[in-house]
Amino acid sequence: MVQRHQKGLTLAERRFLRRLIFIVAVLGLLWIVFAPERGLLHYHRLHKQIETLSRENRELAERNAQLKKEIERLRSDESYLEELARKKYGLLKENETVYEFKSKTPKK
Numbered sequence: 001m002v003q004r005h006q007k008g009l010t011l012a013e014r015r016f017l018r019r020l021i022f023i024v025a026v027l028g029l030l031w032i033v034f035a036p037e038r039g040l041l042h043y044h045r046l047h048k049q050i051e052t053l054s055r056e057n058r059e060l061a062e063r064n065a066q067l068k069k070e071i072e073r074l075r076s077d078e079s080y081l082e083e084l085a086r087k088k089y090g091l092l093k094e095n096e097t098v099y100e101f102k103s104k105t106p107k108k
Contacts, residue, residue, distance in 0.1 A: 009017070033040045073080050085091040092098060
């Protein structure tokens with residue numbers, strides 16, 4: 001004869017119920033972690049992407065501020081504009097002569 005527990009379930013039924021609950025819980029946890037477009041892994045990837053984009057955004061904002069300063073300096077600072085023209089483009093003032101001296105390197 002099969003033994004019945006006070007609640008009416010046999011020992012085999014209780015074991016089966018525990019296993020079923022365990023399997024459902026494991027599957028639920030796996031779904032929470034790996035669910036497409038909703039799981040924790042997807043959330044983690046999105047979080048990393050947001051961090052990367054935020055960092056790039058800050059770097060671009062800093063570069064933008066530097067370029068704005070450079071533009072303002074080019075518009076308003078004649079001496080800076082002259083210095084830049086001399087260095088970058090090799091321009092000279094009127095009646096100015098440049099002498100280039102090449103250094104002699106000893107032959108080995």
